[in-house]
Amino acid sequence: MNSSTAVSPTAIADRIIVPLDVPSKEEAIALIDSLSEVQFWKVGLELFVSSGPSILDYLKQHQKKIFLDLKLHDIPNTVAGACRAAGRYGVDLLTVHATNGRVGLKAAQAAAIEGAAQTGVEPPKVIAITVLTSLSARELAFDLKIPLELPEYALQMALLAKESGLSGAVCSPQEASQLRQICGDDFLLVCPGVRPKGAALGDQKRALTPAEAIAAGANHLVIGRPITEASDPAAAFDAICQEIAALV
Ligand code: C5P
Numbered sequence: 001m002n003s004s005t006a007v008s009p010t011a012i013a014d015r016i017i018v019p020l021d022v023p024s025k026e027e028a029i030a031l032i033d034s035l036s037e038v039q040f041w042k043v044g045l046e047l048f049v050s051s052g053p054s055i056l057d058y059l060k061q062h063q064k065k066i067f068l069d070l071k072l073h074d075i076p077n078t079v080a081g082a083c084r085a086a087g088r089y090g091v092d093l094l095t096v097h098a099t100n101g102r103v104g105l106k107a108a109q110a111a112a113i114e115g116a117a118q119t120g121v122e123p124p125k126v127i128a129i130t131v132l133t134s135l136s137a138r139e140l141a142f143d144l145k146i147p148l149e150l151p152e153y154a155l156q157m158a159l160l161a162k163e164s165g166l167s168g169a170v171c172s173p174q175e176a177s178q179l180r181q182i183c184g185d186d187f188l189l190v191c192p193g194v195r196p197k198g199a200a201l202g203d204q205k206r207a208l209t210p211a212e213a214i215a216a217g218a219n220h221l222v223i224g225r226p227i228t229e230a231s232d233p234a235a236a237f238d239a240i241c242q243e244i245a246a247l248v
Pocket of ligand 1: 019133194202204226
């Protein structure tokens, strides 16, 4: 524990982002209301497409932080338009694919700032998806014809995002320490694929524990089922906060 700088419980809770992996606004609200300890929620494509921005309003009304995980990927003009619109909502984090390329990433970043200025809110931190971890090394090489090995490719995508002015990247906790070393301390690393000791791995194949992921350099952890499907979700969330508190 770092005793010289006391870290508030809110600052620790902020490190854990819980995904609203549910198909409707009603179910999302039930989850938000049942876990008042959670400060930072992730709204992904399924919920956003089904419920629209009204779920963001609900989260804002309840003073929650929002990770709008839309993984935007299109021509620069279109991605910029979507980022401008997302910027107006006052969300905290917004994802775009690194494979938008340098022009698209710069346009995304600039448009998010513009959108936020239009409504007088803080601009979101735009962060890049380096590579979808659902893609195997084999698919990357044989189907997508990408000649780099997976970790090297993810690293190159993170560097492209950084050079294009983005705030950070989503990465596997396995890659966090290398990305932290190469992209520097100011680059935000958001890691899914985290499992507390003893939790079921589910479809996460190479998970690290929350403490390991934070020690590796992750700023935020995206942890879903180990919290939402626990017999006592609030206690599961609290146990993860305790694990992190011992480190920061
Ligand atoms: O329940 P679990 O902790 O596996 O949820 C992780 C969240 O992070 C889900 O919303 C999932 O879609 C997302 N995610 C992931 N792995 C990635 C990228 C995103 O699990 N590589």
